[in-house]
Amino acid sequence: MKKIIIPFFCAVLFSTTVAAQKTSAAPATTEAVKSKLTPKEVIDNYIKALGGKDKLESVKTIITDNTLSVQGMEITMTTKKMGNKFKSVQSVMGQQMTQLFDGEKGYFDQMGQKTDIPADKIADLKKTKMIDALGYDAANFQTVTVEKLDGKDYNVLSSDKGKFYFDTATGLLYTSNAPEGKATVKSYMTVDGIKFPAEIEAEGSGQKINIKTTKVVLNSGVTDADFK
Numbered sequence: 001m002k003k004i005i006i007p008f009f010c011a012v013l014f015s016t017t018v019a020a021q022k023t024s025a026a027p028a029t030t031e032a033v034k035s036k037l038t039p040k041e042v043i044d045n046y047i048k049a050l051g052g053k054d055k056l057e058s059v060k061t062i063i064t065d066n067t068l069s070v071q072g073m074e075i076t077m078t079t080k081k082m083g084n085k086f087k088s089v090q091s092v093m094g095q096q097m098t099q100l101f102d103g104e105k106g107y108f109d110q111m112g113q114k115t116d117i118p119a120d121k122i123a124d125l126k127k128t129k130m131i132d133a134l135g136y137d138a139a140n141f142q143t144v145t146v147e148k149l150d151g152k153d154y155n156v157l158s159s160d161k162g163k164f165y166f167d168t169a170t171g172l173l174y175t176s177n178a179p180e181g182k183a184t185v186k187s188y189m190t191v192d193g194i195k196f197p198a199e200i201e202a203e204g205s206g207q208k209i210n211i212k213t214t215k216v217v218l219n220s221g222v223t224d225a226d227f228k
Contacts, residue, residue, distance in 0.1 A: 031147075032145035032146065032147045032156065033145060033146050033147075034143065034144070034145060034146070035143075035144035035145055035146045035155050035156075037144050037155055038138070038144065039138040039140075039141035039142070039143070039144055039157055040138035041144075042144055042155045042157055042166055042171075043133075043136045043138055043157075045166070045171035046133055046136070046166055046171050046172065046173060047133050047134070048171060049170055049171035049172050049195065050131070050133055050172070050194060050195045051193050051194035051195060053134075055193055055194055056130075056131040056133065056134055056194060057131075057134065058219075059130050059131055059194070059218050059219060060082065060083075060130065060219050061080070061081065061082045061130075061218070061219055061220070061221070061222035062079075062080070062081045062130065062216065062217070062218055062222070063078065063079070063080050063081075063215075063216070063217040063220075063221050063222060064078070064079045064081075064196075064213060064215070064216050064217075065077070065078050065213070065214045065215040065216075066078075066079070066211055066212065066213055066214065067211075067212045067214055068090075068209060068210065068211050068212075069209070069210040069212075070207055070208070070209045070210075071207060073092055073093065074092075075090055075091065075092040076090070076091045076092075077089065077090045077091075080221075080222045080226050080227075081130060081222070082130075082222050082223075082224070082226070082227070083103065083130060084101070084103055084125060084126055084127070084128045084129070085101060085102055085103045085224075085226075085227045086099070086100070086101050086227075087099070087100045087101075087226050087227055088100075095111055096111075097109065097110045097111070099117075100227060101117060101125050101227075102227045102228070103126070103227070104122075104126075105117070105122065106122075106125070131194075133173075140159045140161065141157040141158065141159050142159075143158075144156065144157060145158070146168065147165070149165060149174075149175070152167065152168075152169075153168040153169075154166055154167060154168060154174060154175075155168055161178055161179075162176060162177055162178025162179060162180075163176075163177045163178075164176050164177075165177075172185070172188060172195070173185060180204065181202065181203065181204030181205075182202065182203055182204065183200055183201065183202035183203075184200065184201045184202075185197045185199070185200055186198075186199040186200065186201055187199045189213060189216070191216040191218060192218050194218070196213060196216050197211075197213060198212065198213050199211065199212050199213070
């Protein structure tokens with residue numbers, strides 16, 4: 001059971017820009033060529049494809065229900081977010097595991113054993129946005145390349161955080177390949193005019209994880225008390 005907590009942590013953090021633990025093999029691509037787009041244009045197209053900046057910024061709270069398949073087990077998870085705060089409760093084999101970040105500090109609670117979130121993760125958690133796409137900063141990416149993956153063209157943003165593949169046709173994020181690992185958004189769902197990942201496949205730390213979103217509730221059912 002102990003190993004589950006690591007990919008669980010990743011699933012919480014990467015609801016749209018997803019990753020897993022430890023680097024896996026990069027996706028097979030053709031030779032990269034320089035794109036005609038700038039990093040800002042790729043990010044702007046992504047935000048527009050998700051529903052538009054005004055629509056995304058109107059989201060103040062989110063509740064997400066997920067089903068995770070990992071190590072032959074099916075795990076249910078409910079995550080509440082408000083600003084950079086989150087609380088996720090995972091249920092597996094009659095046991096519950098909780099992760100909480102109150103904006104300043106946080107912990108994992110696995111079967112009554114609490115562990116503080118590592119200090120080197122806190123700074124990044126403080127910077128997180130309600131909608132992860134709003135956290136992309138064009139200044140972090142110097143150039144855009146075009147690579148073909150599985151027969152389709154993708155605009156690829158690269159930085160020390162990893163490589164992010166955006167569909168040239170739709171503008172949507174398809175694959176993230178970061179130092180922490182790799183994940184692919186297999187499909188999207190639309191809730192109140194905003195697109196969210198409906199299914200994600202992630203792999204890392206010798207494990208493959210399938211994450212399916214079953215329900216998303218916006219701007220309702222979350223208060224500060226949830227993060228105490």
